[in-house]
Amino acid sequence: MCSSDLPKTPNTIEEKEPPMPLQRHAVDFETLAPETLAAWREIPSAIVSDCMNRTHAMAAAIKPVKPGLRLTGQARTVTGMVGDNGISHAAISMAKAGEILVIDAGGHDDVALWGGIMTNAAIKPGIAGLVLYGGQIRRAAGRA
Numbered sequence: 001m002c003s004s005d006l007p008k009t010p011n012t013i014e015e016k017e018p019p020m021p022l023q024r025h026a027v028d029f030e031t032l033a034p035e036t037l038a039a040w041r042e043i044p045s046a047i048v049s050d051c052m053n054r055t056h057a058m059a060a061a062i063k064p065v066k067p068g069l070r071l072t073g074q075a076r077t078v079t080g081m082v083g084d085n086g087i088s089h090a091a092i093s094m095a096k097a098g099e100i101l102v103i104d105a106g107g108h109d110d111v112a113l114w115g116g117i118m119t120n121a122a123i124k125p126g127i128a129g130l131v132l133y134g135g136q137i138r139r140a141a142g143r144a
Contacts, residue, residue: 022090032074041072059107062133071129073100082106082134085113092118097126105135112136 040048049057064070076099080087091101101122105113113135122130 022087037072037074041070058102058104058131059133061107062131071100071131073098073128075100075102075131077102077104079104080106080113080135082108083111083113085118085135088113088118089121092122092125092127095122095125095127098128100129100131101127102131103135104133107134109134109136 074096076091076095078087078091078101080103082105088101088103091103095101103113114130114132119130
């Protein structure tokens with residue numbers, strides 16, 4: 001039997017549904033206006049965390065891939081299992097242009113969950129950036 005002979009299911013790629021288990025929570029939040037995001041751009045993340053009494057803050061071990069880089073924008077947050085980049089693929093398909101993917105991969109950095117292929121997939125729909133906790137990023141061997 002060929003795959004083309006199989007009945008279509010809600011989890012087919014054509015329907016842009018992830019082919020793996022995925023738990024989604026219904027959320028109702030305001031999309032921030034560009035002016036609001038611009039106001040936050042100059043505020044250090046440590047100050048924001050302190051003002052929120054450190055609730056919803058991520059691990060201090062998270063650092064930019066290049067010192068001095070800053071990232072401000074609407075976040076699309078997901079949590080995945082260690083070593084499984086399936087949720088990252090799903091997040092790319094769900095994210096809107098201009099959003100920043102924030103992926104909690106459990107803090108384990110001995111497996112790569114993101115690399116050049118996923119970066120290109122995220123650029124295509126206009127994803128503005130990535131914050132990854134664990135699951136190191138594969139970098140080009142000849143980087144400067």
